[in-house]
Amino acid sequence: MKRNKKTASQTHRLSTAQVVLRITRDSMSIAHWLALATLLSIGSAYLAMTAPEILGSLTNQIYDLIDKGVPMDMQVFVGGVIVLAALYLLSALLGSLTTAVMNYSVSNFFTCRLRIRMSRKIEKISVGTVDNTPNGEIISRMTNDVSIMGNSIHDIFGVIINGVIRLIMITVIIFTEDPSMAVAVIVFVPLSLVLSAILATKSEKHFNESRTYSGKLYTLCEEDLTCFDAVKTFSIEDSQNAKYRALAKKYADHTEKGNFVSGLVGPVVGLINNISYVAICIIGAYLVIAGQLDVGVLVAFIMYTKLFSSPLESIANGMSMIQSTVASARRVYDYLDTDEMVEAEPAKSLSVKGAVDFIDVCFSYVENKPLIESFNLHVDAGQKVAIVGPTGGGKTTVVNMLMRFYDPRSGRILVDGKDISKMNRASVREIFGMVLQDTMLFSGSIYDNIAYGKDTATREEVEAAAKWAHIDDFIDSLAEGYDTEINEDSTNISAGQKQLLTIARAYLANRPVLILDEATSNVDTRTELLIQKTMDELMRGRTAFVIAHRLSTIENADVILVVDNGHIVEQGNHAELLKNGGLYAKIYNSQYPEM
Ligand SMILES: Nc1ncnc2c1ncn2[C@@H]1O[C@H](COP(=O)(O)OP(=O)(O)OP(=O)(O)O)[C@@H](O)[C@H]1O
Ligand SMILES: [Mg+2]
Numbered sequence: 336m337k338r339n340k341k342t343a344s345q346t347h348r349l350s351t352a353q354v355v356l357r358i359t360r361d362s363m364s365i366a367h368w369l370a371l372a373t374l375l376s377i378g379s380a381y382l383a384m385t386a387p388e389i390l391g392s393l394t395n396q397i398y399d400l401i402d403k404g405v406p407m408d409m410q411v412f413v414g415g416v417i418v419l420a421a422l423y424l425l426s427a428l429l430g431s432l433t434t435a436v437m438n439y440s441v442s443n444f445f446t447c448r449l450r451i452r453m454s455r456k457i458e459k460i461s462v463g464t465v466d467n468t469p470n471g472e473i474i475s476r477m478t479n480d481v482s483i484m485g486n487s488i489h490d491i492f493g494v495i496i497n498g499v500i501r502l503i504m505i506t507v508i509i510f511t512e513d514p515s516m517a518v519a520v521i522v523f524v525p526l527s528l529v530l531s532a533i534l535a536t537k538s539e540k541h542f543n544e545s546r547t548y549s550g551k552l553y554t555l556c557e558e559d560l561t562c563f564d565a566v567k568t569f570s571i572e573d574s575q576n577a578k579y580r581a582l583a584k585k586y587a588d589h590t591e592k593g594n595f596v597s598g599l600v601g602p603v604v605g606l607i608n609n610i611s612y613v614a615i616c617i618i619g620a621y622l623v624i625a626g627q628l629d630v631g632v633l634v635a636f637i638m639y640t641k642l643f644s645s646p647l648e649s650i651a652n653g654m655s656m657i658q659s660t661v662a663s664a665r666r667v668y669d670y671l672d673t674d675e676m677v678e679a680e681p682a683k684s685l686s687v688k689g690a691v692d693f694i695d696v697c698f699s700y701v702e703n704k705p706l707i708e709s710f711n712l713h714v715d716a717g718q719k720v721a722i723v724g725p726t727g728g729g730k731t732t733v734v735n736m737l738m739r740f741y742d743p744r745s746g747r748i749l750v751d752g753k754d755i756s757k758m759n760r761a762s763v764r765e766i767f768g769m770v771l772q773d774t775m776l777f778s779g780s781i782y783d784n785i786a787y788g789k790d791t792a793t794r795e796e797v798e799a800a801a802k803w804a805h806i807d808d809f810i811d812s813l814a815e816g817y818d819t820e821i822n823e824d825s826t827n828i829s830a831g832q833k834q835l836l837t838i839a840r841a842y843l844a845n846r847p848v849l850i851l852d853e854a855t856s857n858v859d860t861r862t863e864l865l866i867q868k869t870m871d872e873l874m875r876g877r878t879a880f881v882i883a884h885r886l887s888t889i890e891n892a893d894v895i896l897v898v899d900n901g902h903i904v905e906q907g908n909h910a911e912l913l914k915n916g917g918l919y920a921k922i923y924n925s926q927y928p929e930m
Contacts, residue, residue: 476550499650531655539662615637620633695746
């Protein structure tokens with residue numbers, strides 16, 4: 336059964352500055368790689384920067400030959416050409432190396448670690464948070480958003496480091512060559528940067544929206560797949576498709592707008608740069624004609640102006656990429672910041688007898704909507720407690736609290752007199768062997784699924800457990816027996832068989848307290864009767880909480896609790912409750928009218 340999940344899952348929102356700070360902090364783990372990439376980038380930029388100077392001197396030689404008839408020293412000229420070619424080649428090589436280093440370090444040590452942190456986080460967040468967050472939302476953050484972050488951080492570092500280095504180098508070179516010409520080249524730089532910053536901020540809004548819709552798309556997709564049968568049965572493909580189309584349209588719309596605005600950055604910077612390019616050509620030509628400037632210097636400056644545009648565009652593009660990355664990174668960090676469950680003590684094995692007390696326990700899933708109020712119960716070690724009552728009455732909720740899937744809002748639950756809220760959750764769960772209402776099998780073999788109950792289980796023990804749960808005949812009938820793989824959604828095995836496997840698992844786990852929530856609800860009556868006997872054997876000497884709708888299975892319980900609307904409305908053994916003629920008697924008589 337799938338619980339209704341809220342779509343909104345956001346608890347906090349980090350500011351852009353905070354997100355950038357977090358990315359920077361996380362990048363510190365690859366600081367040495369970034370330093371290496373920076374060095375390589377400086378090398379590549381330096382080599383590319385020295386090229387215009389050589390090109391300028393070569394142009395001067397040609398100009399002198401044509402204009403003034405000065406003979407050219409071919410050896411020097413050819414040498415210059417070779418050096419020029421070598422410089423460009425080496426610069427390209429260092430540039431590629433920079434990309435390789437960035438690629439290697441970001442994918443292996445940034446993105447990969449982030450993914451591991453995110454997957455570890457799942458173990459630390461509460462069942463309630465997971466229940467209330469759509470799966471698709473978490474999946475989209477763990478896959479899509481991390482990928483976007485990884486890819487763009489790689490690019491952003493690359494372009495910004497490279498851009499800044501080149502910009503600084505060219506600035507130094509042009510100012511040493513000819514300060515007044517240099518001023519003409521850089522006069523438009525602030526304008527470019529301010530305009531690109533404005534555009535970048537405008538695009539962030541759209542990128543945030545686009546990521547939100549991407550999360551919703553994942554959620555809908557996940558829902559379609561998990562509820563595949565229901566979608567087909569009720570023929571709601573069209574309405575699901577309409578929902579999908581609407582979301583996809585919104586996603587495309589915001590992505591397009593974000594990309595459009597951030598895509599304007601390049602052309603705007605290019606335009607401004609071209610204006611300064613034209614200015615340099617005109618001023619330079621005038622100065623050359625006036626005999627105040629060498630043609631070679633002019634050629635070099637025209638080249639520098641062109642060279643100047645590419646790092647500027649890089650930085651501007653880097654800035655607009657940051658916006659898209661921040662939108663994803665914010666979702667990743669918001670998820671990583673989700674409140675974690677606090678453990679009072681480290682996990683340890685507890686040996687318990689199995690006495691359980693509920694003292695004034697109040698609980699609600701939703702704030703201000705009380706479900707369980709002043710729940711009191713004492714169970715002696717070894718007793719069999721049955722919880723019965725109408726659907727939605729709160730039976731599974733009692734078990735959820737006992738296992739610490741959810742903690743009571745007030746009151747205490749004690750096991751052997753010790754408050755379980757003060758124990759480690761893993762230790763608490765080790766006390767219980769359980770067969771839950773939502774039968775859960777993992778993808779893996781049948782053998783593995785039974786053996787999950789006990790780390791050290793031997794083949795014989797696993798087979799004995801299967802035999803005990805009356806599932807051995809079925810397993811033996813399979814071509815691959817115990818090695819049969821259970822598929823992702825456990826659809827290659829029937830609902831009753833699933834329950835029997837989880838019963839075998841619980842048997843193997845051999846825990847001091849048993850929880851059976853509708854453990855045999857999907858099993859045929861004959862098998863149920865067979866299991867009932869063996870299950871009673873298992874329960875002998877152990878505390879057991881048994882939830883059942885078929886009351887014949889719990890008649891022999893020491894205490895029967897009748898739970899309705901979160902309250903224990905009746906309590907006693909079978910005979911007493913029948914005699915009382917209350918809700919229990921009513922349910923019982925409706926099930927077994929002849930008695
Ligand atoms: N995760 C949840 N978030 C919000 N409400 C919940 C959640 N789980 C259960 N509820 C609500 O709490 C109430 C009690 O649910 P519970 O699962 O304990 O019923 P139950 O007695 O086990 O019913 P059933 O016999 O159908 O298994 C129901 O009204 C249900 O809608
Ligand atoms: Mg239930």
